[in-house]
């Protein structure tokens with residue numbers, strides 16, 4: 699069966715064993731290419747914007763891996779790119795669950811809360827690691843002008859409401875990129891609902907020095923979320 703234009707064409711990488719992507723669990727990591735944002739500090743810009751340059755991992759490769767290795771793992775991490783921007787994400791998650799029986803953790807920038815809510819409602823993932831990138835007013839700069847401050851506020855407030863209703867299923871993290879001040883970090887911490895903590899991650903610079911220039915050149919024009 700052809701998978702052209704399905705979510706399976708976004709399956710562009712695997713890390714067979716990770717001890718750090720899901721704190722407290724050994725997980726494998728599947729990478730889904732493509733992203734709805736254009737963060738100039740992106741650490742994985744080929745996965746986000748040039749997934750066609752990366753080798754495709756076939757559906758069969760994935761299921762064979764899971765059948766062989768699931769017994770040695772505590773979970774499966776889905777990352778990107780941005781998983782919620784992948785069409786057919788639900789089918790991929792369902793297949794991972796069906797084959798492995800393992801809990802699933804998904805990373806997300808939180809800018810597509812409808813998709814997160816749908817995945818949560820269908821119980822297709824167990825845990826969501828959400829990036830809070832900084833103060834809302836810095837989202838245009840933080841996301842390559844892909845998101846307005848108003849959209850960042852609106853989307854994250856929906857995610858926070860989901861987290862309040864499902865506290866076991868969410869955690870939040872912030873990568874302290876160079877444009878963020880200590881005060882910005884405190885502002886972002888203040889957004890979280892009671893009982894949640896913001897995990898601060900060190901910034902890892904992009905692998906190529908000219909990544910920022912490339913990112914600007916590739917930024918889709920006219921797609922700002924507002």
Ligand code: SF4
Pocket residue numbers: 733734735736737739740741742743746778779780807
């Ligand atoms: S949300 Fe930003 S940092 Fe994350 S993959 Fe997309 S462009 Fe890169």
